[in-house]
Amino acid sequence: MRCPLSALVLLVTGVLAPATSAPAAPAYASAAPGPASIGIRLVDIPVSEGADMRAWRYIIDHVPPGTLIRRRVLVENQSPSVANVTLYPDAATIRHGSFLGDAGQTRSELTTWTRESRQALRLAPHANTTVTVRIRVPRDASPGERYGVIWAQVASRVRESRQFAVREVSRVGVRIYLDVGPGGPPPTNFAIGRMIASRKRNGAPVIVAAVHNTGGRAVDLSGRLKLSDGPGGITAGPFRVGYGTTLAPGQAGQVETILPRRLPDGPWHAMIDLQSGLTERKAYATVSFATHVNAANSAALRRYTIIGVILIIALGLAFLVRQRLMRRNHQWGTATDDQLPT
């Protein structure tokens, strides 16, 4: 979607204080001041994607071949010492329901199109800087969605020891979901399949929903689950489904929602409402969490079963013994008759 220039609006949302330490934090303390760290965030977002919250943290776009994209990222050094940060693009894959940047600096089509305005930064303590990322899509690029990450990386020095040393590297990144193709973007779509309810070993009820990405773009799933028409007509929820499931087009995965342990078994009428960006889908199912007899009952059941089996065996043996005794008595009786003196 392209916004006509005349209708262009810009947004500046304001400044968020870097959360190195927050002694004067408002209502709640920010995430702990914590150790020395580096941070990254996206600065520029297409106006046309402004309503899609995924676009606020990832570089998400759909462009025709031959386009140049520019986005800025902000890198901040929140440590008390100078940080040498390197910036580079990396390939990424979506597998097992997660978006994973590849190890090291893996080349891909997307990384060859990508360049940062600065690759090596030397940041003073608590300083930040903005780096422009340019992605130049060639005119002959084939259509499809590519995934990558822009990493900001710091490394520790290696200290030699007697036999082993580890150089530790930390990197934090901004994901890229870049779709190339003429015209408008392919539709985003996903289908929710079966919902299976069970209880975990610790007794917490869990509902697992199967999801299949049937559209043309990757989805990052989040959403809510609501239970209604439970025992006595009670409702529960809405509960937030487990985040973090990312599916590439054509992939199938699952979304797991863990519920409070005290929920009754059911049956419940469950409604799950998943969304990715602006695409939302709902599914309904009747579920019950009583799929396992709980531990204490099953132990008793085992005990009774064993006793019952023993009893049956004992009865069977007793019956056999009785049969044999009767036969023997009968034989003895006949023999005695035969041996009567004539």
Place this chain on the structure above:
Amino acid sequence: MRKTAFLTAAGGRLAITAALTMAAAGLAGTTVAEASAVPVAGASTGTSAVPPAPAGPAANSGMPATTPMQPSSPVAPATTPMQPSSPVAPATTPSVTPTRPAAPFRPAAPATHVPSGPAAPAVIPVPTGPNITTETTGTPDPTTVTFAVNVGLLQISVPTTANLGTGNTGTSITAALGTVTVTDNRAELAPVWTATAVSSNFTTGAAGTAETIPNSDVSYWSGPALATSDPGDTGATFVPGQLTSADAVVIAAPQTAFSLTAGIGENSVTWDPTLVVAVPDGAVAGTYTGTVTHSVA
């Protein structure tokens, strides 16, 4: 509307920046092409003639109050960010040209002027020169325009150097890598991040076959979360990749170390992972060096 709601939720920590002041002054600046180090946070570009410093509420004065964002104390970035004196021309004349830049990314004038009037109700119409980006196709017709946002960062702790001690061939070496902390200050309704760990081969000397411990012999387990932070008390759930040493995984390929599966807003978790290196029998003596990478995106 959704956007506004989001901003309000994080509103306690938002402040209006000098950018707004610039905007109110109708500043149309350069496009971002050359803004190699223009800091956005606080937007007090050191060299450009930013009019008044962002005195919190005062900075709002020029802004049409179309959103419920409240300005808290303005937080300019703590120190002057490192930037070359960028040629950010503080053009004070708003060039309202419906722009047609001849060459795509010349930092020419074409800042778009944002009508401060009735824009979409949910947005603050604030034009800021350096915050305008245009994507262009081959034709000189800018088709996509972006806006700049200022939200929190996703952070990972700077690593310290670990020492794995010594090991004889044919044994396993276990060592703690030092704590890793991921902090997510993006203040989102559905925060998502995944932290992964991967290892390189451990080599010594010339890194020949006998001088290499392949990364398929390197395992990792994250252990439980040592410290978590969920300031909004939103039930943030952090899922460790490997809870105990029995769950250790080989990190030849990136494996999940920790992830966030529930919660709202800011969150943070610290864990102390352990690396287990199985020294193969054929490995020669020497100091083996390898790289373990923690990534979060």
